[in-house]
Amino acid sequence: MTQQEHTAPITDPIICRCEEIRKSEILQAIEMGCRSVTAIKKYTRAGMGVCQGRTCARLIEQILIASGISPQAAVARDKARFPIVPCPISAFNGSDKEDQVDAPSI
Amino acid sequence: MRRQFDCIVIGGGYFGCSIAYHLSKAGKATALIEQKEIASGASGANFGCVQVQDSNMGMSLTLTLRGIERMRTMGQELQADIGFEPFGSLIVAEDAAQLQELENLYQQKKEAGLDIDWLSAAQVLRAEPNLAPKRILAATRYTQAKIYPFHYMYALVKKAREQGLTLMEHTPAASLWMEGGTCKGVILCSGEALRAEQTIVSAGSWTREFCQTAGLDVPVYSVKAEAFVTEPLKPFLNNFYSSAGFFTEAHGQEAAATSLCIHQSHHGNILIGETAKPDGRAELAYADMSSVEHCAHIHALLTRYFPALEQVQVLRSWVTRSPYTESCQPVFGPSSVEGLILAAGFKSAAILSPVVGDIVAQLVVKGKAGVDLSEFIYV
Numbered sequence: 424m425t426q427q428e429h430t431a432p433i434t435d436p437i438i439c440r441c442e443e444i445r446k447s448e449i450l451q452a453i454e455m456g457c458r459s460v461t462a463i464k465k466y467t468r469a470g471m472g473v474c475q476g477r478t479c480a481r482l483i484e485q486i487l488i489a490s491g492i493s494p495q496a497a498v499a500r501d502k503a504r505f506p507i508v509p510c511p512i513s514a515f516n517g518s519d520k521e522d523q524v525d526a527p528s529i
Numbered sequence: 530m531r532r533q534f535d536c537i538v539i540g541g542g543y544f545g546c547s548i549a550y551h552l553s554k555a556g557k558a559t560a561l562i563e564q565k566e567i568a569s570g571a572s573g574a575n576f577g578c579v580q581v582q583d584s585n586m587g588m589s590l591t592l593t594l595r596g597i598e599r600m601r602t603m604g605q606e607l608q609a610d611i612g613f614e615p616f617g618s619l620i621v622a623e624d625a626a627q628l629q630e631l632e633n634l635y636q637q638k639k640e641a642g643l644d645i646d647w648l649s650a651a652q653v654l655r656a657e658p659n660l661a662p663k664r665i666l667a668a669t670r671y672t673q674a675k676i677y678p679f680h681y682m683y684a685l686v687k688k689a690r691e692q693g694l695t696l697m698e699h700t701p702a703a704s705l706w707m708e709g710g711t712c713k714g715v716i717l718c719s720g721e722a723l724r725a726e727q728t729i730v731s732a733g734s735w736t737r738e739f740c741q742t743a744g745l746d747v748p749v750y751s752v753k754a755e756a757f758v759t760e761p762l763k764p765f766l767n768n769f770y771s772s773a774g775f776f777t778e779a780h781g782q783e784a785a786a787t788s789l790c791i792h793q794s795h796h797g798n799i800l801i802g803e804t805a806k807p808d809g810r811a812e813l814a815y816a817d818m819s820s821v822e823h824c825a826h827i828h829a830l831l832t833r834y835f836p837a838l839e840q841v842q843v844l845r846s847w848v849t850r851s852p853y854t855e856s857c858q859p860v861f862g863p864s865s866v867e868g869l870i871l872a873a874g875f876k877s878a879a880i881l882s883p884v885v886g887d888i889v890a891q892l893v894v895k896g897k898a899g900v901d902l903s904e905f906i907y908v
Binding site: 452462 | 567687690696798818819824827828838840841842844845846
């Protein structure tokens with residue numbers, strides 16, 4: 424890569440790095456009528472990856488505000504849901520045993 | 530404040546979005562009223578299956594077959610990629626009782642001319658190599674389709690808005706506006722009254738409660754339905770896989786039931802459902818939370834049928850209210866209240882949505898449906 428290529432501005436940055444969703448796709452979702460982080464998540468899958476939006480949600484909020492959505496609406500959080508960290512199905516065995524299943528580190 | 534429309538549609542799911550689109554296309558000044566966002570109910574919580582083979586017989590099947598044909602070209606019509614893709618479906622008999630039901634389903638669909646296959650246990654294992662052997666008896670297989678629900682619904686609404694639809698999200702409706710036994714429109718929770726010649730209620734699990742404001746007892750009930758999604762895997766499942774007990778066991782007013790419905794998305798994630806608990810039994814405080822029973826039941830089902838999934842990680846759970854009627858026939862058509870049309874309680878939603886939208890537009894524009902709705906529930 425040349426010096427120029429290396430420092431050239433990225434025109435369509437990846438916003439959700441887990442699912443590799445680019446800014447253009449976020450903007451397209453807004454164009455299609457999505458008005459919240461949750462709606463954009465459902466439309467583009469940004470935020471559905473392993474980190475569940477920890478990286479991209481804030482960026483998506485900023486894109487929403489930049490596109491004219493009110494800050495109040497833009498920062499409405501997508502709901503955190505069980506399991507809070509990725510968890511193997513083997514941990515759901517419903518037994519009374521006190522076994523701990525260590526969540527693998529991400 | 531009062532606003533006037535030709536039509537008001539309550540509910541922004543599969544049916545509401547399609548009805549709003551077809552009415553706008555037909556030139557009717559329409560408002561689509563949605564309490565949260567488009568696709569916030571069961572329409573936004575499913576696996577995107579365009580379900581054919583488990584349709585009720587009679588007019589339901591007629592409309593279902595029309596539905597899948599319409600779905601094939603819907604993307605073109607809406608000028609959007611709705612993720613339509615032909616895709617196989619397996620309905621699997623796990624025990625003798627289910628086997629009997631499945632044989633009936635197979636015979637009925639075969640006689641109706643569907644290209645449906647009967648698979649022996651061995652053939653099912655060849656279709657789904659990750660299925661544990663000796664756990665199931667047989668299956669029916671049919672090539673139907675899948676879509677990406679959100680692309681579909683947002684595309685319907687976008688096209689409708691281009692044709693004049695007024696979309697009102699985050700707009701809960703308080704009641705139907707009744708005057709002298711006729712429905713005149715809708716009263717919003719904000720106090721605003723919206724007037725319309727025809728009001729269409731396609732509010733899924735919220736239909737029953739809402740229609741009580743017109744003095745109607747609409748027999749659409751709901752269960753709390755739960756699902757998981759896993760991390761992405763390499764190709765693992767080739768079809769939509771569901772237990773033959775899925776519909777009958779998962780929808781009922783008695784106890785919580787879990788039957789397996791499993792599908793691998795285009796991106797590799799495994800979608801796993803579903804535990805259902807009758808709505809009345811799901812304590813209000815926990816209505817939106819995943820249950821311990823769901824965890825334990827899914828673990829038991831997967832250990833039994835797809836043991837390799839035991840080590841796979843769940844990324845997220847979700848919960849929805851899934852509507853149903855006891856006969857599995859929908860409440861669909863003009864109601865006994867003038868100015869009120871009902872469209873709820875459908876056994877399968879995605880596939881019927883384009884056809885239902887079209888029929889409602891016919892009802893409004895021409896005063897008649899163009900098809901015989903007498904098999905469906907009339908309230």
